[in-house]
Amino acid sequence: xxxxxxxxxxDCKARAGLLKFNGYEIPTPVFMPVGTQGTVKAIDQQTLxxxxxxxxxxxxxxxxxRPGTEVIEHFGGLHKFISWDRPILTDSGGYQIFSLxxxxxxxxxxxxxSSHIDGSKHFFSPESVIDIQxxxxxxxxxxxxxxxxxxxxxxxxxxxxxxSSRWAIRSKQSFISTKSLYGREQYLFSIGQGSVxxxxxxxxxKKMIDIGFDGYAIGGLSVGEPSEIMYEIVDISTDSLPVDxxxxxxxxxxxxxxxxxxxxxxxxxxxxxxxRNARNGQLFTTKGKINIRNAQYKMADEPIDExxxxxSNIVGEGLETSPTYSLGYLRHLFISGEILGxxxxxxxxxxxxxxxxxxxxxxxxxxxxxQWKKLLLDKYQNSN
Amino acid sequence: xxxxxxxxxxDCKARAGLLKFNGYEIPTPVFMPVGTQGTVKAIDQQTLxxxxxxxxxxxxxxxxxRPGTEVIEHFGGLHKFISWDRPILTDSGGYQIFSLxxxxxxxxxxxxxSSHIDGSKHFFSPESVIDIQxxxxxxxxxxxxxxxxxxxxxxxxxxxxxxSSRWAIRSKQSFISTKSLYGREQYLFSIGQGSVxxxxxxxxxKKMIDIGFDGYAIGGLSVGEPSEIMYEIVDISTDSLPVDxxxxxxxxxxxxxxxxxxxxxxxxxxxxxxxRNARNGQLFTTKGKINIRNAQYKMADEPIDExxxxxSNIVGEGLETSPTYSLGYLRHLFISGEILGxxxxxxxxxxxxxxxxxxxxxxxxxxxxxQWKKLLLDKYQNSN
Numbered sequence: 001x002x003x004x005x006x007x008x009x010x011d012c013k014a015r016a017g018l019l020k021f022n023g024y025e026i027p028t029p030v031f032m033p034v035g036t037q038g039t040v041k042a043i044d045q046q047t048l049x050x051x052x053x054x055x056x057x058x059x060x061x062x063x064x065x066r067p068g069t070e071v072i073e074h075f076g077g078l079h080k081f082i083s084w085d086r087p088i089l090t091d092s093g094g095y096q097i098f099s100l101x102x103x104x105x106x107x108x109x110x111x112x113x114s115s116h117i118d119g120s121k122h123f124f125s126p127e128s129v130i131d132i133q134x135x136x137x138x139x140x141x142x143x144x145x146x147x148x149x150x151x152x153x154x155x156x157x158x159x160x161x162x163x164s165s166r167w168a169i170r171s172k173q174s175f176i177s178t179k180s181l182y183g184r185e186q187y188l189f190s191i192g193q194g195s196v197x198x199x200x201x202x203x204x205x206k207k208m209i210d211i212g213f214d215g216y217a218i219g220g221l222s223v224g225e226p227s228e229i230m231y232e233i234v235d236i237s238t239d240s241l242p243v244d245x246x247x248x249x250x251x252x253x254x255x256x257x258x259x260x261x262x263x264x265x266x267x268x269x270x271x272x273x274x275x276r277n278a279r280n281g282q283l284f285t286t287k288g289k290i291n292i293r294n295a296q297y298k299m300a301d302e303p304i305d306e307x308x309x310x311x312s313n314i315v316g317e318g319l320e321t322s323p324t325y326s327l328g329y330l331r332h333l334f335i336s337g338e339i340l341g342x343x344x345x346x347x348x349x350x351x352x353x354x355x356x357x358x359x360x361x362x363x364x365x366x367x368x369x370x371q372w373k374k375l376l377l378d379k380y381q382n383s384n
Numbered sequence: 385x386x387x388x389x390x391x392x393x394x395d396c397k398a399r400a401g402l403l404k405f406n407g408y409e410i411p412t413p414v415f416m417p418v419g420t421q422g423t424v425k426a427i428d429q430q431t432l433x434x435x436x437x438x439x440x441x442x443x444x445x446x447x448x449x450r451p452g453t454e455v456i457e458h459f460g461g462l463h464k465f466i467s468w469d470r471p472i473l474t475d476s477g478g479y480q481i482f483s484l485x486x487x488x489x490x491x492x493x494x495x496x497x498s499s500h501i502d503g504s505k506h507f508f509s510p511e512s513v514i515d516i517q518x519x520x521x522x523x524x525x526x527x528x529x530x531x532x533x534x535x536x537x538x539x540x541x542x543x544x545x546x547x548s549s550r551w552a553i554r555s556k557q558s559f560i561s562t563k564s565l566y567g568r569e570q571y572l573f574s575i576g577q578g579s580v581x582x583x584x585x586x587x588x589x590k591k592m593i594d595i596g597f598d599g600y601a602i603g604g605l606s607v608g609e610p611s612e613i614m615y616e617i618v619d620i621s622t623d624s625l626p627v628d629x630x631x632x633x634x635x636x637x638x639x640x641x642x643x644x645x646x647x648x649x650x651x652x653x654x655x656x657x658x659x660r661n662a663r664n665g666q667l668f669t670t671k672g673k674i675n676i677r678n679a680q681y682k683m684a685d686e687p688i689d690e691x692x693x694x695x696s697n698i699v700g701e702g703l704e705t706s707p708t709y710s711l712g713y714l715r716h717l718f719i720s721g722e723i724l725g726x727x728x729x730x731x732x733x734x735x736x737x738x739x740x741x742x743x744x745x746x747x748x749x750x751x752x753x754x755q756w757k758k759l760l761l762d763k764y765q766n767s768n
Contacts, residue, residue, distance in 0.1 A: 066716070081710075339425055
């Protein structure tokens, strides 16, 4: 996996980089739309490509349960199954399993859990999760970790991060002793834990670096802690990480969270927020947040987002001939319970998140990142 | 409105025609996807265009209630409101109101009804329905009629059709004494009633022809009567209609219904079946009907419909670079409750219906209609 920082900001830790693997180039910072069950909810693969989506995330836990690895193996891997040739990162399932609470039991060896779909019993170990991801054939494979709950005492945080560290060693062992199944190279990322304790974070990241991975994720954040603490932990973490490897902040976040994390040296993001909020009628636009159901949009004939332009080629290659829909029409679709409302809102929000990181990158390159970030966040704080 | 029959079958009444108005050409037979509330459910306008959809149908009753004519007027008409520049036919709302049953009261003047959304009271007359459709700005305007329920005694059928005939006169009067609002010409179609009584059908169609309309619809069919009776009434009706005007069979139907009606000289169709059944996981394909949830499709790696090719240019100009999804992936989407499943199934079914009438037209032109119809229906009768 090739990674190069092309430019670092003069006044902060933000960096514009380039990731290259398997014949694809990914300019960073990058946002990965979340396709939990092998589909980014309510948007098709072609539209994602038209928007210039470079990489998507999918979930080992969900795909393992449904349709099952045997189905995906039969199809020749996840890329072929979902008709998506560009890169895919698969989450290890750790986060999902630890969200199950009563449905799981942790041991040194791994984690026993019951399916949220049918209650059937399953067991994930660091090794089995590598095996599943080999069968999925994702480009970037994540290690199994325990997502330390928040809040955690320092003793709990140490115990949890110790386990994740031992699992990281086993994951690496398993990864290097196995091979990709479909002739497409796979790369392994670790996940740092350590809760909100700076020294623990540093210590465990050092262990990860000693083991050696293709990239380093920061996990266990955006789990209920105040934003300021998240930013502090991100700041400390990126100080401890090598300059020449990609850094991935898992599951984060709002546009504000993402810009603050970019400022602190993060390269990769994923989050369900753009797609989930779209389904509730909340739009992210270059003018701020919009609740499209509000009566004020009943007669609004301006486009959903002029600056981005749904389907336009500002984000990607795009379809220039596509119609531009108005806010008033989109409101009508939501008020009337029409699926097209969810489709268009999802497109807008995905396009906005891709625009956000793309523009961040341009501003890093032109040396104006901090000023641009302030202007954009002012808009966000003044919108509903 | 220009209409020309380009070729009539040598062995049946099927005809290949050409409709021209407002700068658009519509080869017939044509299928109009139904966009009840100003959106063809779960498919966006650009995809409809990519599939070469020539005209869509929308519903006066629904749009009048929500978003309301004042909103659509503000936007400069329905075309601009929904970002669709191609032709639109609007149903008069008669069918919807008469489906309300307890919520409506019929008088000579018009019909009082309560909104299915909030119970508010409203009144539609032949004149007000023309007025609303002027404000919508649809290309083809339908007269208000009473959709005679099935079964009806001959006395009930006469009484009902008499009322519809008097309303048709008032509609025509109202139409010729008003103008289109947005500089886009509008055309008026009548609706023939008469239940399942051949002589009534003939008599009332003659009245419509005497009044004079741009096109003639056959209403009150596909309301519960056996298919054979529907075909008989269609056959009698087209015998009574002028050769040089388009004939539209409202709300029909299955692929079989459509092919039988084309054989009997019908030019235009609309039906919710392709979109509604898509949402339930029933696909119409060139190989027959498919219930995509069936376990047999779990490992099915063949494309959803090779002959049509989702997004391919067999139906329209199409996007040749779009991915082709497999039946197995589509099944996974439905089993997992993913919206993309509905989107793709809707695309398939709309593409199939457009393919069906397009191919019917080609077979009429090449003189092979009857043979082709038999082959296709055999496939359908042998599928689930």
